[in-house]
Amino acid sequence: MSFKCLIASITAWIVPATIVNSAPVHFSIGDGANGHYYEIVETETNFLSAQAAAENMQYMGLQGYLATITSAEEQRFLESYFGKTFPAWIGASDQGSPDIWSWITGPEAGTVFYDHTLTTQTGYNNWNIGEPNGGHVENYAVFRHFGTSGEWNDAREWRERYYLVEYGGIAAVPLPASVLFVGAGLAMLGFGFRKKA
DSSP states (O other), X not given: OOHHHXXXXXXXXXXXXXXXXXXXXXXOSSTTOOOOEEEEEEEEEOHHHHHHHHHTOEETTEEEEEOOOOSHHHHHHHHHHHTTXXXXXXXXXXXXXXXXXXXXXXXXXXOEEEETTOSSOSSOOOBOTTOOOOTTTOOEEEESOSTTSOOBEEEOTTSOEEEEEEEEEEEOOOOOHHHHHHHHHHHHHHHHHHHHO
Protein backbone atom coordinates (compact mmCIF):
# COMPACT_ATOMS: atom_id res chain seq x y z
CA MET A 1 0.00 0.00 0.00
CA SER A 2 1.38 3.44 -0.92
CA PHE A 3 1.89 6.06 1.77
CA LYS A 4 -0.82 8.25 0.15
CA CYS A 5 -3.36 5.39 0.33
CA LEU A 6 -2.38 4.73 3.95
CA ILE A 7 -3.00 8.38 4.89
CA ALA A 8 -6.40 8.34 3.10
CA SER A 9 -7.41 5.14 4.92
CA ILE A 10 -6.42 6.45 8.35
CA THR A 11 -8.14 9.80 7.73
CA ALA A 12 -11.37 8.05 6.68
CA TRP A 13 -11.23 6.00 9.87
CA ILE A 14 -10.64 8.84 12.37
CA VAL A 15 -12.91 11.53 10.89
CA PRO A 16 -16.59 11.05 11.82
CA ALA A 17 -19.24 10.99 9.11
CA THR A 18 -20.22 14.54 8.23
CA ILE A 19 -22.64 14.97 5.38
CA VAL A 20 -23.15 18.49 4.12
CA ASN A 21 -25.55 19.06 1.26
CA SER A 22 -25.15 22.19 -0.80
CA ALA A 23 -28.36 23.84 0.32
CA PRO A 24 -30.42 22.76 3.33
CA VAL A 25 -33.24 25.30 3.70
CA HIS A 26 -33.01 27.86 6.50
CA PHE A 27 -36.10 28.83 8.52
CA SER A 28 -34.81 32.30 9.27
CA ILE A 29 -37.66 34.66 8.39
CA GLY A 30 -41.41 34.77 8.90
CA ASP A 31 -43.71 33.83 11.76
CA GLY A 32 -42.26 31.21 14.09
CA ALA A 33 -38.81 31.26 12.46
CA ASN A 34 -36.42 29.24 14.63
CA GLY A 35 -33.14 29.66 12.74
CA HIS A 36 -32.90 25.92 12.07
CA TYR A 37 -31.88 24.23 8.80
CA TYR A 38 -33.71 21.31 7.13
CA GLU A 39 -33.17 18.86 4.32
CA ILE A 40 -34.82 15.75 2.95
CA VAL A 41 -32.44 12.83 2.40
CA GLU A 42 -33.77 11.04 -0.65
CA THR A 43 -32.55 7.61 0.33
CA GLU A 44 -35.25 5.15 1.36
CA THR A 45 -34.47 3.38 4.61
CA ASN A 46 -36.17 2.12 7.78
CA PHE A 47 -36.75 4.38 10.78
CA LEU A 48 -33.86 3.23 12.99
CA SER A 49 -31.35 3.50 10.13
CA ALA A 50 -32.70 6.96 9.25
CA GLN A 51 -32.39 8.05 12.89
CA ALA A 52 -28.77 6.86 13.09
CA ALA A 53 -27.85 8.44 9.75
CA ALA A 54 -29.40 11.80 10.72
CA GLU A 55 -27.45 11.82 13.98
CA ASN A 56 -24.21 11.36 12.00
CA MET A 57 -24.90 14.48 9.95
CA GLN A 58 -23.69 18.02 10.68
CA TYR A 59 -24.28 21.39 9.05
CA MET A 60 -23.00 24.87 9.99
CA GLY A 61 -21.66 23.55 13.29
CA LEU A 62 -25.04 22.03 14.20
CA GLN A 63 -25.83 18.39 14.94
CA GLY A 64 -28.39 16.67 12.70
CA TYR A 65 -31.40 14.69 13.94
CA LEU A 66 -34.74 13.54 12.56
CA ALA A 67 -36.91 16.65 12.48
CA THR A 68 -39.14 17.63 15.39
CA ILE A 69 -42.03 19.76 14.13
CA THR A 70 -43.32 21.76 17.08
CA SER A 71 -45.48 24.53 15.60
CA ALA A 72 -47.94 25.25 12.80
CA GLU A 73 -45.48 27.83 11.44
CA GLU A 74 -42.68 25.26 11.24
CA GLN A 75 -45.09 22.81 9.59
CA ARG A 76 -46.13 25.37 6.96
CA PHE A 77 -42.49 26.26 6.26
CA LEU A 78 -41.60 22.59 5.72
CA GLU A 79 -44.65 22.02 3.53
CA SER A 80 -43.65 24.98 1.36
CA TYR A 81 -40.27 23.35 0.64
CA PHE A 82 -40.94 19.63 0.92
CA GLY A 83 -44.69 19.27 0.38
CA LYS A 84 -44.28 17.37 -2.87
CA THR A 85 -41.55 15.05 -1.62
CA PHE A 86 -42.23 11.38 -0.95
CA PRO A 87 -43.05 10.45 2.68
CA ALA A 88 -40.18 11.07 5.10
CA TRP A 89 -39.47 9.91 8.64
CA ILE A 90 -39.56 12.50 11.44
CA GLY A 91 -38.34 12.03 15.03
CA ALA A 92 -41.54 10.87 16.75
CA SER A 93 -42.61 7.54 18.23
CA ASP A 94 -45.12 5.88 20.53
CA GLN A 95 -42.97 2.75 20.94
CA GLY A 96 -43.55 1.38 24.44
CA SER A 97 -46.56 3.65 25.09
CA PRO A 98 -49.12 3.05 22.31
CA ASP A 99 -50.97 6.18 21.20
CA ILE A 100 -48.90 8.46 23.43
CA TRP A 101 -46.50 10.14 21.03
CA SER A 102 -43.20 11.77 22.00
CA TRP A 103 -40.33 13.40 20.20
CA ILE A 104 -37.39 11.01 20.53
CA THR A 105 -34.75 13.07 18.72
CA GLY A 106 -33.21 16.52 18.98
CA PRO A 107 -33.55 18.99 21.84
CA GLU A 108 -37.22 18.00 22.30
CA ALA A 109 -36.39 14.31 22.97
CA GLY A 110 -38.69 12.96 25.67
CA THR A 111 -41.41 15.59 25.13
CA VAL A 112 -44.93 14.15 24.78
CA PHE A 113 -46.89 16.04 22.13
CA TYR A 114 -49.92 13.77 21.53
CA ASP A 115 -51.92 11.59 23.91
CA HIS A 116 -55.05 9.98 22.46
CA THR A 117 -56.75 10.03 25.88
CA LEU A 118 -56.68 13.84 26.04
CA THR A 119 -59.25 16.13 24.44
CA THR A 120 -56.78 19.02 24.31
CA GLN A 121 -53.25 18.10 23.28
CA THR A 122 -50.18 19.41 25.08
CA GLY A 123 -48.07 19.92 21.95
CA TYR A 124 -48.36 20.56 18.23
CA ASN A 125 -49.30 17.73 15.85
CA ASN A 126 -50.48 17.50 12.26
CA TRP A 127 -51.91 14.00 11.99
CA ASN A 128 -54.05 13.23 8.97
CA ILE A 129 -57.70 12.57 9.76
CA GLY A 130 -58.00 9.16 11.45
CA GLU A 131 -54.29 9.02 12.30
CA PRO A 132 -52.43 7.81 14.26
CA ASN A 133 -54.19 4.46 14.09
CA GLY A 134 -51.44 1.86 14.35
CA GLY A 135 -51.72 0.99 18.04
CA HIS A 136 -48.96 -1.47 18.99
CA VAL A 137 -47.85 -1.95 15.37
CA GLU A 138 -47.19 1.41 13.68
CA ASN A 139 -44.90 3.22 16.10
CA TYR A 140 -42.98 5.82 14.08
CA ALA A 141 -44.10 9.07 12.43
CA VAL A 142 -43.95 10.04 8.77
CA PHE A 143 -44.16 13.58 7.35
CA ARG A 144 -46.12 14.22 4.13
CA HIS A 145 -47.82 10.88 3.80
CA PHE A 146 -51.01 12.00 2.06
CA GLY A 147 -51.38 13.86 -1.23
CA THR A 148 -49.02 16.82 -1.50
CA SER A 149 -49.63 18.13 2.01
CA GLY A 150 -47.43 17.60 5.03
CA GLU A 151 -49.95 15.66 7.09
CA TRP A 152 -48.48 12.96 9.30
CA ASN A 153 -49.04 9.22 9.47
CA ASP A 154 -47.84 6.45 11.74
CA ALA A 155 -45.93 3.60 10.12
CA ARG A 156 -44.04 0.41 10.91
CA GLU A 157 -40.31 0.78 11.63
CA TRP A 158 -39.20 -1.50 8.79
CA ARG A 159 -40.99 0.48 6.07
CA GLU A 160 -38.53 2.31 3.83
CA ARG A 161 -38.93 6.07 3.55
CA TYR A 162 -36.90 9.20 2.91
CA TYR A 163 -36.04 11.15 6.05
CA LEU A 164 -36.30 14.78 7.12
CA VAL A 165 -33.19 16.06 8.91
CA GLU A 166 -33.16 19.16 11.13
CA TYR A 167 -30.05 21.03 12.26
CA GLY A 168 -30.57 23.33 15.23
CA GLY A 169 -30.54 23.50 18.99
CA ILE A 170 -27.64 21.04 19.38
CA ALA A 171 -24.05 22.01 18.64
CA ALA A 172 -22.03 19.45 16.69
CA VAL A 173 -19.34 17.67 18.69
CA PRO A 174 -15.94 18.98 17.57
CA LEU A 175 -13.16 16.59 16.69
CA PRO A 176 -11.06 15.70 19.74
CA ALA A 177 -7.71 17.50 19.84
CA SER A 178 -5.89 14.15 19.76
CA VAL A 179 -7.46 13.37 16.37
CA LEU A 180 -6.32 16.73 15.04
CA PHE A 181 -2.76 16.13 16.31
CA VAL A 182 -2.69 12.67 14.71
CA GLY A 183 -3.89 14.16 11.43
CA ALA A 184 -1.28 16.93 11.55
CA GLY A 185 1.45 14.40 12.39
CA LEU A 186 0.47 12.18 9.47
CA ALA A 187 0.45 15.16 7.13
CA MET A 188 3.95 16.16 8.27
CA LEU A 189 5.16 12.58 7.91
CA GLY A 190 3.80 12.54 4.36
CA PHE A 191 5.56 15.82 3.61
CA GLY A 192 8.85 14.37 4.89
CA PHE A 193 8.52 11.27 2.70
CA ARG A 194 7.67 13.38 -0.34
CA LYS A 195 10.68 15.66 0.27
CA LYS A 196 13.09 12.71 0.44
CA ALA A 197 11.76 11.12 -2.73
